[in-house]
Amino acid sequence: MTDCQEEGPGNATPMELFEKLTAQGDKVRALKTEKADKADIDAAVQLLLKLKVDYKTLTGQDYKAGCPPSNSTPTQDNGPSVTEGEDMVDPWNVSTSSAKGVDYDKLIVRFGSSKIDQELVDRIERVTGQKPHQFLRRGIFFSHRDMHQILDAYENKKSFYLYTGRGPSSEAMHVGHLIPFIFTKWLQDVFDIPLVIQLTDDEKYLWKDLSLEECHRYAVENAKDIIACGFDVNKTFIFSDLDYMGMSPGFYRNVVKVQKHVTFNQVKGIFGFTDSDCIGKISFPAIQAAPSFSTSFPQIFNGRKDVQCLIPCAIDQDPYFRMTRDVAPRIGYPKPALLHSTFFPALQGAQTKMSASDPNSSIFLTDTAKQIKNKINKHAFSGGKDTIEEHRKYGGNAEVDVSFMYLTFSWKMMSSLRRSVRTTPVEPF
């Protein structure tokens, strides 16, 4: 489970030890059920007890069947992503008690990623010869994994490609969804490389009370908004999982490879799945992992398996790619690199992110100028004081003012995008 893939109990992570213990527990039970030789049972029990001691030593916790270790070693690459401290961040939930939003420095430590510091921003400028995108300069993309490796590759004229995606849970995308796409377009322009965009309509079917047909239709609708971002038409491949899985044996082969190398214990630890979850959810992480490997796209990479992938995404998607990075070397592929963005605050405040399923929290790309104005005036949390008098006297608080936060993301760019999306006729996808 660790990055370095070393074996032996001395280097085991808590999750590895937890799995060994679970397996050993199963073995002891099986031997007892089979009424095996007493000597065999005793030996198995001895090993179980030794593993329990190791586990306590490593984690400081007692082993408890069915309860994976909590993330007591924050620098490892693969701990559970939720419920530590106050902030909750996983692919389905983002919430914090602070009106300033999630504490991203703490998140870097918890997830074991690296901060995008000034040195990295400067190196990007040096290597590409381009002024870094404002999302880099303003800290909106704030965390990474192996970005220096990607820059090394670029300097050495080695190929790599971009992968990002969207879970199509609604007819229209909201402005928060655009952040990774706007930045990905900039990366594609600067590096001039292929880009694949996954629309996880299968995921939305599994998680939401929607039909397959609805999820697929949302994917097609969302693709129009994505196309309007202006990606290089000759180097961009946008696909729905429901369609592409049935069109590419290379993709399915990689899904099965990942599925063979990840256990239920692992996805339980990483994503918090329970025994009551459907088997589709449990195996889905492999489907989001597969586009990280160039052999999923033989039509683009001609079967090359060594083309590294760079994934720009919001930080809540990191658990998928921690898992992917763990599996990659075991199935003979390079680990994907990552660039993580902050969340786009909900209108009601930075305690949570915009959510397409709550229309009043979000500004959609299909909203009219008048609707947007109304939403901002009526719902956007303000850093102002309670009365005009107090406000004049003490001033506002830009740290919690949602309208101000939106401006840091470059409001102008987004509102012009909105217009281009819905005024450019887009052919059915």
Place this chain on the structure above:
Amino acid sequence: MTDCQEEGPGNATPMELFEKLTAQGDKVRALKTEKADKADIDAAVQLLLKLKVDYKTLTGQDYKAGCPPSNSTPTQDNGPSVTEGEDMVDPWNVSTSSAKGVDYDKLIVRFGSSKIDQELVDRIERVTGQKPHQFLRRGIFFSHRDMHQILDAYENKKSFYLYTGRGPSSEAMHVGHLIPFIFTKWLQDVFDIPLVIQLTDDEKYLWKDLSLEECHRYAVENAKDIIACGFDVNKTFIFSDLDYMGMSPGFYRNVVKVQKHVTFNQVKGIFGFTDSDCIGKISFPAIQAAPSFSTSFPQIFNGRKDVQCLIPCAIDQDPYFRMTRDVAPRIGYPKPALLHSTFFPALQGAQTKMSASDPNSSIFLTDTAKQIKNKINKHAFSGGKDTIEEHRKYGGNAEVDVSFMYLTFSWKMMSSLRRSVRTTPVEPF
């Protein structure tokens, strides 16, 4: 989970109640973690306690988290398939302590299927106007689900189709593998209907220490043996999962539909999966289920979703289709009907079935006549007495004599098939 799909606690199966309890337990824990209102927590705990009482009443067992109910109501359609009485029968293990082989009458009761009695054999003869196949007359196909429904359909000129399959775990198939195929060919001849044959190369990759390429190659090799059985070339579709998943969006859509409607608790109960199993194994049952639905083959059925499926298979595959029959009405499809065969005994005796991974237990379609003779003489368990004198005095015991058992399966037919397989040149598949 029951056949009749009725709702309400009064009609809940043990597994349904177990799942409700698990979900309610999770809910109580979540409320406590969130420090929710005391009133909310109390209400949730009250419901939990009520469910525990219902569970005890229904099953006679105390609810234990993580331990699904054992099969205390044998006539239901969906209990665990293993470790009751002496016989062990699931898709990966067949064993019994009796030299006469598995007690199939007990298995019918345990699995909740129906015996193929003389009345059904007579009706097949009446409806089809054909003498029933010797596998029916000799009780080798001994159990069924909804076969009368299929005969009704045939009488009313309603369409149906055949589905069977093979897990390609070795270069060559053995004679035991041929039983369902020989019988399926007879069914296709008699009913003149389409047949789909699934080669689960993905399953073998997930379960065995083999590469994807090896499993796929075994699928191609096994397809040659299957083709040699002489199916109607215009009405038979043989496919490898690794290939077909990447060629048919209809197939993947059905896989996802099944995956949404089956929980980990259910596959744990049905197949005995544990938390240490890989997520590929856990979600695989949906892939074996999907060909039971005609929309998985739009090229054959033009998108019709109401064509019923009849599955001839060995009884160890029944757990997959109990699950499939449970899911079918919930996703708007007819339940597949089934015809179950007994196992083909290993050379060493009827305590277990032939296994391709143990060459000395099996007669392969690639074995030469000399190899077969040697295997029978050297390994086939005999019902004879210890010495020639005793044997002459007391006679043999045909009930445990493996060579005699083979003759009941029609040895002549199989040995002639063997020759046809390997003397007819078969084009690459």
